[in-house]
Amino acid sequence: MAIQELQNSIRDLTPADWDTLLAWVVGDERERRNAERSNAQLLEELQDAGKLPKRDVATVDEAKADKTAVPEWRDPGTDHAKMYHYGDVVRYQGKLVRSTRRGLNHWAPGTLGFDGRIWEVVKVDTPATTPTSPAAPAIAAFKQPSGAHDAYKQGDRVTYKGATWESTIDANVWAPDTYPQGWKRI
The missing domain is CATH 2.10.10 (Seminal Fluid Protein  PDC-109 (Domain B))
Incomplete structure (x- = not known):
């Protein structure tokens, strides 16, 4: 469903249905998402402390330094310790992709496309710039x-x-x- 369709559907809700939806969003759904993020953070802390094995991934900076050293995506199945975290970079079908999911990510890259909801394509080739006058980012x-x-x-x-x-x-x-x-x- 496109965002515009969702917005129109929400506008058409009865006051009672709006209250139910709002309670779910700020209650149950917020709690679920916070718990998911907390679990991802706990796993990362355990991996950093050496209590769980680390995933084979790269960062964007590592990918820019040597894109050939970026590991291939591996299906983590149901093993939470092998699931991907926000910012993890892997190679998938010849592309470098970065996990954009704030919680644990077990979806194959491209499942919903590379639109940034779960994965996005990483561009590591940067255009040459003049070292004496770096350009300010355009807004x-x-x-x-x-x-x-x-x-x-x-x-x-x-x-x-x-x-x-x-x-x-x-x-x-x-x-x-x-x-x-x-x-x-x-």
Whole structure:
């Protein structure tokens, strides 16, 4: 379902159904996501402490330094210690991909495409720049995304109504004044 369809469906909810949905989002679903993130953090701490084996992965910086040393994706099955964490980089079908899932990631890269919801393609070839005058990153004007495929990621910056804004969430399809919780003014 596209975001616009979801938004329209939510607008059509009765007040009672809206209350039920809101209670689920800020209650049960928030708790589930927080528990998932806590479990991922605990596993990472145990791996860092040497109490569980570390996954065979790379970071974006390691991939940029030597893309041939990036390990292949391996199906972790149900072994939580082998599942991927946010930021892990692996090779999959000739592409370098990075896990964008905030909790444990066991999905094969490309399951939902490479749109940033679970995995994204990592570009390690950077254009040459002049060492004496590095270019400042351009900040584009806010453009309403037409769906998840062109949604803003956490950290993306835009200009909107004369101010610069930074997305505080992944898959952000809202304007800063439509969903202020998804943006911070910088």
